[in-house]
Amino acid sequence: MALQRRLVVGLVVVGCLLCVYMLCMNLESPLSWSMVPIKHLHGFIQETSESSSLDYEEPPDRETSRDQSTRPPPTSTVKTRTSTAAQHKPAENNNAPEVSKSSSRSDDADGTRTKGPPILQLVQADGPKDPPFIGDTYMSEDIPPLTECPDDIRSRVTKTAFGERFLEHIPVLQWAEDVTPEQHQRLIQYPGAHGWGGLDYNTLVETLxxxxxxxxxxxxxxxxxxxxxxxxxxxxxxxxxxxxxxxxxxxxxxxxxxxxxxxxxxxxxxxxxxxxxxxxxxxxxxxxxxxxxxxxxxxxxxxxxxxxxxxxxxxxxxxxxxxxxxxxxxxxxxxxxxxxxxxxxxxxxxxxxxxxxxxxxxxxxxxxxxxxxxxxxxxxxxxxxxxxxxxxxxxxxxxxxxxxxxxxxxxxxxxxxxxxxxxxxxxxxxxxxxxxxxxxxxxxxxxxxxxxxxxxxxx
CATH class of the missing domain: 3.90.1480.20 (Glycosyl transferase family 29)
Known part of the structure; x- marks a missing residue:
């Protein structure tokens, strides 16, 4: 009986030590939110400590993030080549490679859009490979500038630390011609605002x-x-x-x-x-x-x-x-x-x-x-x-x-x-x-x- 009690006590001690070890490991892991008390507000989670400005009527449904300094992403290389576009139909392969096809955009004299050869652009980070959800691959479009401003942001950005981050031909808006099977196959990999993940293809076509x-x-x-x-x-x-x-x-x-x-x-x-x-x-x-x-x-x-x-x-x-x-x-x-x-x-x-x-x-x-x-x-x-x-x-x-x-x-x-x-x-x-x-x-x-x-x- 005494031996059994010693075994039970030993197992309890070992279990406690394992719990302490796991807790220490978690505390050492980097977190992106402050370890502060939180409270529930209308079904959402909000920090009780001080706050900041801008548009925090955003859905208050997330915990708070810790101070972060802005840092540039890894240096990237860009490769481009032309390809052809396909007709509208639902994408069938969800595991698409990070490849983007789009039409270049330019203005005719009457302000209408001229469709140029589709552009394939690959942006690949040097060094350790990013996880797939990052998706540092984007459409490229060629829209002529509206002005010949001698001191515009695009001419200044190349002389700053933001030069390597700034993509001059990134599409700001999406529209009807962006919905293709290739684009759907590529963008359904990314959820929320970052892609078309979870969106029905027909809804995309009907909307855009x-x-x-x-x-x-x-x-x-x-x-x-x-x-x-x-x-x-x-x-x-x-x-x-x-x-x-x-x-x-x-x-x-x-x-x-x-x-x-x-x-x-x-x-x-x-x-x-x-x-x-x-x-x-x-x-x-x-x-x-x-x-x-x-x-x-x-x-x-x-x-x-x-x-x-x-x-x-x-x-x-x-x-x-x-x-x-x-x-x-x-x-x-x-x-x-x-x-x-x-x-x-x-x-x-x-x-x-x-x-x-x-x-x-x-x-x-x-x-x-x-x-x-x-x-x-x-x-x-x-x-x-x-x-x-x-x-x-x-x-x-x-x-x-x-x-x-x-x-x-x-x-x-x-x-x-x-x-x-x-x-x-x-x-x-x-x-x-x-x-x-x-x-x-x-x-x-x-x-x-x-x-x-x-x-x-x-x-």
């Missing part, structure tokens, strides 16, 4: 087929009408951060050719600080709906509506494709979570297909891989991590405008300001695991110091 005009693939589609013979395109990207409160920057913001806004952008009553114009409104259906619920009390009723406003979908789920199709065809949403909703409620009765655009998943994945490559990609949250909606908006402006000014974005003194410029009292904002907001803050500082953007900061 309505984006079939020259305005569908140009973000700044009306430049010829508004240029006033200016040699440079000046854009203002306006976040919703509290730093804009009492800034008196409204007139300066409205003085740009284009004004980009995102999510819960409340304008009425705040024109003196944030301006009154909106030429491009970036959102996902999820972030827009969340904004309408969360900021109704502050006066947010939905996206800005004006003759010059374009609506740029960030497709995070199939609901974005379905809402976009319904808006373009002036019908109710036909199925899914938003079934029977009327898109005119959000975009106005006179919304036309020319005012609707959708970011290309290659562009979102490219931003994640080369500008905001967070350590969250090494965790179980890798499939939900993406750049915030405001970050996509600002970086889209960086890739399409000649000069970019950024307002209302997170700066190192963010604790001094409330979550949003329209908050009636001070609110700390949340850090969520689906974004790396401190990494974004660091990126804005680096882009500002490199002279690629002009970032508004309190002095």
């Amino acid at each position: 087929s309505v984006l079939n005009s020259s305005s569908s693939w140009r973000l700044l589609d009306d430049w010829k009408d508004r240029s006033n013979q200016s040699e440079c395109i000046r854009c203002a990207a306006v976040g919703n951060g509290g730093i804009l409160k009492d800034s008196k920057k409204g007139k300066e913001i409205d003085g740009h050719h284009y004004v980009f806004r995102t999510n819960g952008a409340i304008i009425k009553g705040f024109e003196q600080d944030v301006g009154s114009r909106t030429t491009h409104y970036t959102f996902s259906t999820n972030t827009m709906m969340n904004s309408m619920r969360s900021y109704a009390g502050a006066g947010y009723r939905g996206p800005p509506q004006s003759k010059e406003t374009r609506y740029v979908f960030l497709p995070d789920h199939d609901r974005d494709y379905l809402l976009m199709k319904a808006a373009a065809t002036h019908r109710l949403v036909e199925r899914g979570r938003d079934r029977a909703r009327d898109p005119s409620r959000y975009f106005g009765e006179d919304v036309s297909v020319e005012k609707l655009k959708m970011y290309h998943p290659d562009f979102i994945r490219y931003l994640r891989n080369r500008f905001l490559r967070s350590s969250a990609l090494k965790t179980k949250y890798k499939n939900i991590y993406r750049p915030s909606t405001g970050a996509v908006m600002l970086l889209a402006a960086l890739h399409t405008c000649d000069q970019v000014s950024a307002y209302g974005f997170m700066t190192p003194d963010y604790r001094n300001y409330s979550d949003h410029y329209y908050d009636r009292s001070y609110h700390r904002v949340g850090f969520f695991i689906n974004h790396d907001l401190r990494m974004e803050m660091s990126l804005w500082q680096q882009l500002h110091q490199a002279g690629l953007i002009r970032l508004y900061m309190h002095r």
Whole structure:
């Protein structure tokens, strides 16, 4: 009996030692979120500690991410060659190699798109092979610049540390001609905003087929009408951060050719600080709906509506494709979570297909891989991590405008300001695991110091 007791005690001791060892190993593993108390909020997980700004009406459904410095991706080599395109039909092989086929895009005299030979572009990282979900392979397109600005971002970026990351021919938007069996086979490997994973092929064809005009693939589609013979395109990207409160920057913001806004952008009553114009409104259906619920009390009723406003979908789920199709065809949403909703409620009765655009998943994945490559990609949250909606908006402006000014974005003194410029009292904002907001803050500082953007900061 005594021997049996000794054996039992020994087994208990060994088990305890193994548990302690495993706990120590886990604590030594790098984590991408802060080890702080968390709380449940409306079914989502949010950090209880301090927060930051921009568009954190984003779905607050992730844990917080730890401070990260922005670092460049591995040096890459690019190979191109021509190939031919196939007719529309569902892809049959989900294990496609990382190969991309696309048509080059150029303007005829009447502004229509000329289809050139498809381009095959391979971008392969040197050194250790990236895991497959990274997908550092993208479509390439050739869109002639709208201006001959002598001091545009594309000419300056090559002289900075961002030169190796920046792909001049990355497609910013997707449209009808992007849906091919080859592209479907390639992009279904990537979930969420980074690809077409989980999307039915017929839904893609039906949705993107309505984006079939020259305005569908140009973000700044009306430049010829508004240029006033200016040699440079000046854009203002306006976040919703509290730093804009009492800034008196409204007139300066409205003085740009284009004004980009995102999510819960409340304008009425705040024109003196944030301006009154909106030429491009970036959102996902999820972030827009969340904004309408969360900021109704502050006066947010939905996206800005004006003759010059374009609506740029960030497709995070199939609901974005379905809402976009319904808006373009002036019908109710036909199925899914938003079934029977009327898109005119959000975009106005006179919304036309020319005012609707959708970011290309290659562009979102490219931003994640080369500008905001967070350590969250090494965790179980890798499939939900993406750049915030405001970050996509600002970086889209960086890739399409000649000069970019950024307002209302997170700066190192963010604790001094409330979550949003329209908050009636001070609110700390949340850090969520689906974004790396401190990494974004660091990126804005680096882009500002490199002279690629002009970032508004309190002095």
